[in-house]
Amino acid sequence: MKLEHVNGEKKGEILLFALSTCGWCKKTRLLLEELGVDYDYVYVDLTEGDERNEVIENLKKWNTSLSFPTLVLNNDKSIVGFDKASIEEELG
Amino acid sequence: MSSSEDDSLVEDYYKKLKQEAEISGYHLNSDEEFTKELLSSILVNQQRYGYGACPCRLASGKNEEDLDLICPCDYRDPDLDEYGACYCGLYVSGEILRGEKKLRSIPERRPTLEERKENAGQFSDIGISASALPFPVWRCRVCGYLCARDEPPEVCPICKVGKERFERFL
Missing domain, CATH: 3.90.460.10 (Ferredoxin thioredoxin reductase catalytic beta subunit)
Known part of the structure; x- marks a missing residue:
């Protein structure tokens, strides 16, 4: 699974599953950047074939409805949707 | 572009x-x-x-x-x-x-x-016998618009989606 990295303050392993076309995903990225945290993201709509399957299998573990954005924190918990309050509580 | x-x-x-x-x-x-x-x-x-x-x-x-x-x-x-x-x-x-x-x-x-x-075809086992109606009733899956005619309209008059978005309702 190929990830894009955004540099920032390290607050754990933060992974964002997103779509390049989605408005709430964009708001989530902007919030992460506003909070200045270090994170990785993958635009699932831009993946194909085996890579798409791998990403989906991974996402399924955190969010069976396969919706976006899904933010995974420290390989431990996930925040589904642009939930500003929860993201700020975890990473603010 | x-x-x-x-x-x-x-x-x-x-x-x-x-x-x-x-x-x-x-x-x-x-x-x-x-x-x-x-x-x-x-x-x-x-x-x-x-x-x-x-x-x-x-x-x-x-x-x-x-x-x-x-x-x-x-x-x-x-x-x-x-x-x-x-x-x-x-x-x-x-x-x-x-x-x-x-x-x-x-x-x-x-x-x-x-x-x-x-869920596909959820209306097909509905109680009313379709053959008792002079026309089939079509439902727009997007906005719920209903019409009784031989075929659904080319474009939904309410929400403008295409014919392929209609399902047989009755």
Whole structure:
């Protein structure tokens, strides 16, 4: 699974599953950047074939409805949707 | 395509959609920048897949699997009823438009692929015998418009989706 990295303050392993076309995903990225945290993201709509399957299998573990954005924190918990309050509580 | 051509495509799309929405009692999100970005993404999907899939959901690339999420999607109206906005926040209720309720990201309503396959043809075992009616009744999956005629209309007169979005209701 190929990830894009955004540099920032390290607050754990933060992974964002997103779509390049989605408005709430964009708001989530902007919030992460506003909070200045270090994170990785993958635009699932831009993946194909085996890579798409791998990403989906991974996402399924955190969010069976396969919706976006899904933010995974420290390989431990996930925040589904642009939930500003929860993201700020975890990473603010 | 240059970005100014893209901008004018989005502008035209925005004007047309806004007018159509208002005529039928729907409202686009009044945050123009957010709304136009979504429309621009629908145009990207149109180019990418050949159909204007919902920009906030993962399209399969197979038109027949994604009919329910071509914008306006089958889930817009139930989401407007329950949350005052569609999944993307492209369409909003009067309450949200007037600022009486806050727009927020909402949960996914679309069933999984397996569930959708199970649900297909849910009206086919309805109690009334279709043969007792002089015409079949067709239902628009997007807005619920019903009509009794031999075939569904080419375009839904209410929400403007195509004939392929209708199902046999009775």
